[in-house]
Amino acid sequence: MLMDSRETKEKTDKNHSFFESLSYALEGIQFAIKNERNLRFQVLAAIVASGLAYLLGVSAVEWLILILIYALVILMEFVNTIAEWTIDLVTNNSYHPIAKHVKDVAAGGVLIAALLAILVGAIIFVPKIIALF
Numbered sequence: 001m002l003m004d005s006r007e008t009k010e011k012t013d014k015n016h017s018f019f020e021s022l023s024y025a026l027e028g029i030q031f032a033i034k035n036e037r038n039l040r041f042q043v044l045a046a047i048v049a050s051g052l053a054y055l056l057g058v059s060a061v062e063w064l065i066l067i068l069i070y071a072l073v074i075l076m077e078f079v080n081t082i083a084e085w086t087i088d089l090v091t092n093n094s095y096h097p098i099a100k101h102v103k104d105v106a107a108g109g110v111l112i113a114a115l116l117a118i119l120v121g122a123i124i125f126v127p128k129i130i131a132l133f
C-alpha cells in the first residue's frame with residue numbers, strides 16, 4: 001500500500017517526545033481493550049476479585065500477590081494480541097504451519113497464566129469464605 005511521505009514519516013519517526021510515546025502507549029491499551037474480548041473479561045475479573053478481596057479483608061501481602069497475578073494474566077493477553085496481529089499482518093490471513101505454532105504457543109501462555117490466577121484466587125479466597133460460615 002502506498003503512503004505519502006508525511007504519513008510514512010509519522011509512522012516511522014523514532015524521535016518522539018516523552019508525551020508522544022505516552023500517547024502511543026495509551027492508544028495501544030485502548031486498541032487492545034476495544035478489540036480483545038478476552039482482555040475485557042480479564043480486566044472485569046480483576047475488578048470483581050479486587051472487590052471480593054476488599055470485602056474479605058485480605059492482607060497487604062495477599063494484595064501484592066493478587067496484583068502480580070492480574071499483571072501476569074493481562075500482560076500475557078497483550079503478548080497474545082501482539083502475536084495474533086503480527087501473524088495476521090505477516091501471513092495476510094493465509095495458512096502457515098509456523099503461524100499456527102506461534103498463535104498456539106501465545107494462547108498456551110494465556111491459558112497457563114489464567115490457570116495460575118484461578119489457583120492463587122482459590123488459595124487466597126476459599127479459606128476466608130469457609131471461615132465466614
Ligand SMILES: Nc1ncnc2c1ncn2[C@@H]1O[C@H](COP(=O)(O)OP(=O)(O)OP(=O)(O)O)[C@@H](O)[C@H]1O
Binds near residue numbers: 096
Ligand atoms: N495464519 C494462520 N496459519 C495457521 N493457523 C492459524 C492461522 N491463524 C490462526 N490459526 C489457528 O487458528 C487458531 C485461532 O486463531 P485466531 O487468530 O482466531 O486466534 P483466537 O485464539 O481465536 O483469538 P482470540 O484470542 O482473540 O480468541 C490459532 O491458535 C491457530 O491454531
